[in-house]
Every structure is written in structure tokens, then in C-alpha cells.
Amino acid sequence: MTFETNAEITWCPGCGNYGIRTAFQNAVLELEKKGVKRENIVISSGIGCHAKLFDYVNLSGIYGLHGRNSSNAEGIKIANPELKVVTFSGDGNGLGEGLAHTIYAAKRNQDITLVLHNNNVYALTTGQFSSLTPPGWRGPSTPRGSFEIPFNAMSLMIEVGATFVARSYAGDIKHLTETLINAIEHEGFSFIEVLQPAMPYHKWEEYKDKIEFLSEEPKSKEKALEIAHKAHRFTIGIFHQEIREVYHKSLYGELNPVKSSISRKIRLEKINEILKY
Amino acid sequence: MTNDVFTFLVGGKAGEGVKKAGSVAAHIFSSLGRHVFQMDDYMSLIRGGHNFSVVSTSTRWLSSHYMKADLVVNFDKRSCETHMNNIADNGIMVYNSDEMGNIEGIGIPLSSEADKYPMKSLMYGVGAVAVLSSTIGFNKEQMNNIIKKQYPRGIEDNIKFAGSIYDMVKVGCENKFPLEHEDKERKIITGNESICLGALAGGLNVYYAYPMTPASTILHFLAKQAENFGLAVVHPESEIAVINLAIGSSFTGAKTMVGTSGGGFALMTEGYSLAGITEAPVLIVLSQRPGPATGVPTYTEQADLSFALTAGHGDFLRIVASPATVEEAFYLTAEMLDLMWKFQTPGILLTEKHLSESAMTVDIDPTRAKWAEPIFHKIGEYNRYLDTNDGISPMLFPPSSEVIKWNSYEHDEYGITTEDASMIAKMHEKRYKKTETLINYLKNKETVEIIYGEMPTNIFAYGSTYMSVLEALRYAKLNPTTIQPKYLSPLPVWELEDFKDQDNIVVEQSISGQFTKLLTEKAGINVRTTIKRYDGRPFDPIELSHQIKEVLN
Secondary structure, eight states, X not given: OOSOOSOOOOSOTTOHHHHHHHHHHHHHHHHHHTTOOGGGEEEEEOSSGGGGHHHHSOOOEEEOOTTTHHHHHHHHHHHOTTSEEEEEEEHHIIIIITHHHHHHHHHTTOSEEEEEEEOSEXXXXXXXXXXXXXXXOOBTTBTTOOOSOOOOHHHHHHHHTOSEEXXXXXXXXXXXXXXXXXXXXXXXXXXXXXXXXXXXXXXXXHHHTTOEEOSSOOSSHHHHHHHHHHSOTTEEEEEEEOOOOOHHHHHHTXXXXXXXXXXXXXXXHHHHHHHOO | OBTTEEEEEEEXXXXXXXXXXXXXXXXXXXXXXXXXXXXXXXXXXXXXXXXEEEEEEESSOOOOOOSSEEEEEESSHHHHHHHGGGEEEEEEEEEETTTSOSOSSEEEOHHHHHTTSTTGGGGHHHHHHHHHHHHTTXXXXXXXXXXXXXXXXXXXXXXXXXXXXXXXXXXXXXXXXXXXXXXXXXXXXXXXXXXXXXXXHHTOOEEXXXXXTTTHHHXXXXXXXXXXXXXXXXXXXXXXXXXXXXXXXXXXXXXXEEEEOHHHHHHHHHHHHHHHHHTOOEEEEEEEOSOSTTOOTTSOOOTTHHHHHHOSSSSOOOEEEOOSSHHHHHHHHHHHHHXXXXXXXXXXXXXXXHHHHOEEEEOOOGGGSOOOOOOBOOSSSOOTTOOOTTSOOOBOOSSOSSOOEEESSOBOTTSOBOOOHHHHHHHHHHHHHHHXXXXXXXXXXXXXXXXXXXXXXXXXXXXXXXXXXXHHHHHHTOOOEEEEESEEETOOHHHHGGGTTSEXXXXXXOTTOHHHHHHHHHXXXXXXXEEEOOSSSOOOHHHHHHHHHHHOO
16 A cells, blocks of 8 residues: 555645655554554644644544644554554644643653654744744744743653653654654654754754764663753754553553453443442 | 421531431432432532531432431531521431530530540441431341441441430430331432443443543542443543543544533533544533532532533534433433444533432343444445445544544545535535434434423423422422423424423523523424522422422413
């Protein structure tokens, strides 16, 4: 089955989202080689430029509401844990409107992967500042320049409990593909911030020269936080990985609520037992 | 006794076992094969304040508590003062003489007696059970058996304490209201428990809720039953998460329910609309309490009806149904879960604190519960939003070699976003067809309960208010026709046609008369007058019967 759909692609020419789509496709193909069935990979997205990817990738899933995509992804995983769920988000979507859901998915160590397309701007709604925009952004909602300090997505996600935290770059398909594979294979909540220029607002040149690789993966959560605080926002690599029991296993062990749903007959017996005087 | 009903009322501070004493009384009555209705009135606090529990019982089915009690037991001064007017003619009040000076009734030194034991005020409930035991003619052995079973902590002290209270009240209480035994011992459950059991019978797999009175006990019950029934029961960060998690789970084919009250449902409305366009089957239990905003958390009202009927932006099929009794809550919940899956749309089981948290003896036949089942896609290329004659697109769930796309944007049949004018119109029409399909389906179902009477007036009520109406009419021996629409959206106008221009009155718990408006606007019902209550308290059958008499011709 093809990876493409018949949807008309409406990203701007040169947009970083193309790179993310290519890397995701590569990652899925690689995972298939490793034995993961494509039909077991399910996606969700929020609303924004990032989310258009939903229409351009021929996989099952939910094109949800702005900011609520990780809740959809969590709901899928809780009901049927055999599915691998990847949820796509923008910086406004996932760290603005959907901040609480993103943080809680990490807190729970929900076994899903969140790909945060970070273009530092609300692109689709014409360029307002986002949760990750550095101060001084002259957008239509901040004509004199924005003045809020941005979140540091790396330290934030390490702090709230994500068990795989990485930053990658839409201009480095190889790095992004590998990071996506690692994230999807990781058992637990994986968070990848993908640096992604949005064409009307940025130039690739603003990114290319600044990208730096993490020299080595930090060995502890404390070290990871320290490095996340120090590293500049163009530093890419895996900041943190740890093993912690995933949410659905803590909740119900080896159960699969939808696949092992109890028959009507047994349910009625159990209900009769409860209703017995 | 009021009519053929015996009522026990116990009042005191939160933390003194008031509710427990009420439940024990209810169990005593049901063990005699009698019918029971228990209503708990409590404040939004943990310790202190004033709580009371009213338990009415009869040898026939009864559908309300009575606020005139034959036996009132008060643990403290505030309770005494509050319930002065709740004593029935020939009723008895037993009060705590350590808290009150000499008043009419039977004073017992409840505090000083309880202080002799390490559990102290935690024993007041045991004292109330002792008073009740004496009053209904139980001997000490019968009483002790109940106490052993119901108060297993510190059994010896409890029995000793109960014995001394039993002896103290002998003179005024002993065998004052002997209770007739009846045919069958029945289980006592609350409305919320009944909703849970109905959902489980209907095939529930996943439940999400953020705690909110009066829906919280659904969450608690299902969390406790999760392992037994193989459920996932989750309390996430907010009601916004709740509804979106639910949509995610229903995408996998899991039968999913959520529960909340008005404020929580307000937060869910964005996701409610998402369920509308993605055609996600999600059942929402909306248990009303007095609003607006935080309102009065632990009391009852029916003022979220208009909101429930229209919530969510955009045009989509909304199903709203409301059970009148604890038993009906069981069947209607399973039926609603099935409707959500048959018609792939979100819907609301609308109830109120009065039904959610009141307890009744029930005769439930679980085999009569509906089983939720969608129409499945069988073979060939899959289109999630296939345009069919009845508007219902067959369902398929992951993992599948076919691609299944649910989309919050307007979409084509495959599920890809569209801005094409003809496709937008086509999809609106596809979804809209489901309304007609549903109405045709419901026309063959029992959607309105009508009890024909001999008086030339009809009384309309929905939800638990219908129970109050039935009890009021039974008390006053009146028999107008009573009409209870179980479905409020779509309102079964086909069943109501005949009543349009008859003499109609409505009873409801909303100051603006939201139910009256619905009947008038949707079904063209000519309503002469509406009896309203909006002080957070459920109707009392005696008071309501007076109000009904006043307006009957």
C-alpha cells in the first residue's frame, strides 16, 4: 500500500514539514523491516500546519482538535495497547492550547510518541508568537514585539516525566529518521521537538549554520536537565532516556480492554452476582 | 405512619455516620421484603455541617422519600432544630439530650453514652439503628445481628452501646411502628450504581471522568469494578481530556462512557462537537446539580436541559435521554450505549443528583439490557464516511489493512480534509440522514411512558421528577394521566400528538421552565401551568400533591 493519499498538498514550497513527512515515512518503512506491522501504527494530529501531515500520510488515525491530539492518542493506546501511536503537534498546538494534555501524557509515561513540529510561530493563523517564540517577535498579535519568555521544551519535558526526550531538525532527514525510530521503539512517552522553518517567516539559512549536535547523551536525569538548560535551542540529539513502567501496564497489567472485552454472558452473570440480595 | 409508608430520618454532622445509618435502615427494611427509597441530603464539606438521610419504606413500590418522618433521630442541636417540622403526626423524635434542653420528644444522653467508648461520636449511627430497632419491634438479637454485619469495627463495643440505647428508648419507642413483612428481599442500589451496571451490561470497556458531584460515584464504582469487568477506568487532568480520550478509545472500537455534571460538561462541548463530525460513539452521563457555575454541588436541579439539547457547535445528531427511576437508569444506559454505536454519534444520559445519589430497592432483569453493536464494514475498500441511504457508514477498527481516518475537518468519504462546496454539502446531508433514520428506529420503541388516568388533566415530567409526581399522586389518590418522555432529543413528538390541546400541566425543577419550553416549542403542547421547584431540594410528595391539587380542575 502506498504511503501517499490523494490529498492535495498545501504546505508552502520549501516548508520544513516536507522533511518531517519524509523522515516519518522512512521511519515507518524501517520499522516494517524490523517486524512492526504498518497497520499497527496509528496517528493523530492537532490543528495547524503540522496537522496537514495527517491527510498526506496513508495511515489510520484521528485528525483531532487544536491541542487535543495527545488525548486522542492516549485514548487509543489505553483502549488497545497493541497499537503504536504517534501524535503530531505544533508548538502552539502542543505547548499552548494543549499544554496540559502534553504534560500529563508525559507525567503518565503514556506509551505514545509526540512529534512537536517547532516552527516558533502560529503559521496557519498568519504568524502570531507561540509558546516557543523568543521575545521580540513582531506578529499580528504583538505588533510592538512579543515579550514573553519561551518555554524550553527539552527541560520542560524532562522535568514533567517524559522518558524519551530529543530534539531533531527537519533539514537533517537522517538524524530525524533515526530519532523517530528510537522514539517509536521506546516503551514510554517519547517527545521529539523538530526544528522546522516555516517559509513565510524563516529562512533555512537561519537554521543551517546554527545546528549543533549533542556531544553525548546525558547519563542521568539531573545531567540531562543541566544540559537542556545550558544547550542553545539549535542543539539536536537525545537529551534523556529512562525506563519507567508505562501507564497502561500500571493501570491494568497485560489486559487489552477492547480485544479482551468480556462477553455479554459473563457480564450478565457478574451483574446478577452484584444484584443478588 | 403517612399513608402506608413508614419513614425514618436521621440527622447529624458529617463524619458521624448519618448516611451509613440511613443505609443500614434501608437494608433492614429491604430484609423485611419491603420497598425502600433513600434520599441523602449532605453539604459540600468533609466534617461538621449538617447531613441527613431520609428512608421511606412501604409494602408497595414507592418512588420518593417523605419529608414527614415517623421516626426522627437527631445527633446534635442543629439537626434537632432543622427537623422539628419533619415529624409526622404521631411521629417520634429522639434527640441528643447532651446537646439540647428539654424539648418535646425522647431525649437520650447520646454524647455522654458514646464518650464511654474509644470510637465516641463515630458510634452515633449505631445508636440510631438501636432506636429504629426498638421502634419497629425488633428484639435485641435481631438488632445485634444487624450491627454485627453492618458495623464490624469494634463489634463488642457497638453491641454494648446499642443495647444501652435500646433500653433507654424502650418506654417511648418500643414496637411503636411494627412493620409488615412483604414478599421479596430486593437489592438496594443508587441511580449511579444502576447507570454503571447498565453500561456494563451494554458492553462498556472504558470509562473516563474528572471527579464532579453528583457524577463522581460512577467513577468510584467503575474503578472498583475495573478488574472484575476488564475495564480501563481513568481519572485524567480535565474534562477536556476526558472527552478527547473517549473519542480516541471509541476509535479502537471500545465502548466508551464519560460522566460529569454541568460545569464539566461545559468543558466537554468542544469535544462533543468533535464526536459529532468524526461520528464517534461516546455516551456522556450528565448528572445535573443546581447551577449556574459552581452552583450548589450536592443538591438537585433540572436546569441543564436546554444546554444538553443544544451543546456543541455545528449541526450534528445529538441523542438525549433521561431515566425516571433507578431501574430505568439501568436499561436506558445500556440502550443509549447501543444507540451511540448504532448511529455513531455522541449522546447524553441526562439525570440529576436526586436520581444519581438516591437509593431504591430494584427488580432488574439484566438479560433485558441492550448490547451495543455497530454496523461493521464487511469486505473490500473501506471508506470511513461512506455515503449510505440511511447515513450510517459501516465501522472498522485498527489494526486493519484498510486505512481508517476520522477527521475533525469536513472531509470526503475516505476521511481526507475537504473545502469543496459539493462535498461539504454532501457530508452534511449524509450526517443529517441519521436523524431521520433514528426517528424511524425510535418510532418502534418505547420512548414515552404514559399512564392513562381518569382525570381530564395530563401531568408531564421527566427524569427523577417523574418519580416525585407518581408518589404525590399515589399519596393524594389522584389519577390524572402522567406522561414521561424518556427521550428528550429527538423528542418523540409522534407519541405526544394527541395531548397537544388537552389540559396539560408540567412539573419540573427549573425556574425558567426549560422542560415546558421544550414541550411547547418542539411538540406544540399547550401547557396551562408549570409547577416548579428550584431550591436544590427534590419535591416532597405531600407538598407536591397539595400543589397539584391546587392546579387540577
